[in-house]
Amino acid sequence: VERIGIATQEVAPLLPRMFAAYHRVRLALxxxxxxxxQAACFDINEQLDQLFVTGFLVDAPWPWLQEFPRYLEAIVYRIDKLRSGGQSRDDELLNTTTHYWNRYLQRAEEDAQLQRISPELIEYRWLVEELRVSLFAQHLGTRVKVSPQRIEKQWERV
Structure with a gap:
């Protein structure tokens, strides 16, 4: 019970920023x-569904949960760039992230069927999220160094 109280105290200050950023994403979207x-909208909606999956406050590792406001700001920035004529660049970047994301989804589904939890896959998942920030909103920075090469190295560990 004490651990729940401590966790609640840590998460509570994050929630207003997170949900304000989510609201900005929804308005922009x-x-x-x-x-x-359409392709960008589909991708963004899927990204939101995966970020805010049922139980995300409990299941997302704390270091990554703290990054949610930045992930959401990156989405808003991406949409702003789209509206100002950046569709061809967005399509190009989307092809890159889709490759890594689909790979993650397939393995996550396999692991779920086997009732297996892979810390390496969890790390891979969040590296893909960081790659999105790096590609679509580089000025926001990333929590860790990320590149397609680093993601490939992480995939080898999976």
């Missing part, structure tokens, strides 16, 4: 829904 940005 609503402004481009149904436009020529």
């Amino acid at each position: 609503d402004s481009i829904q149904g436009t020529r940005y």
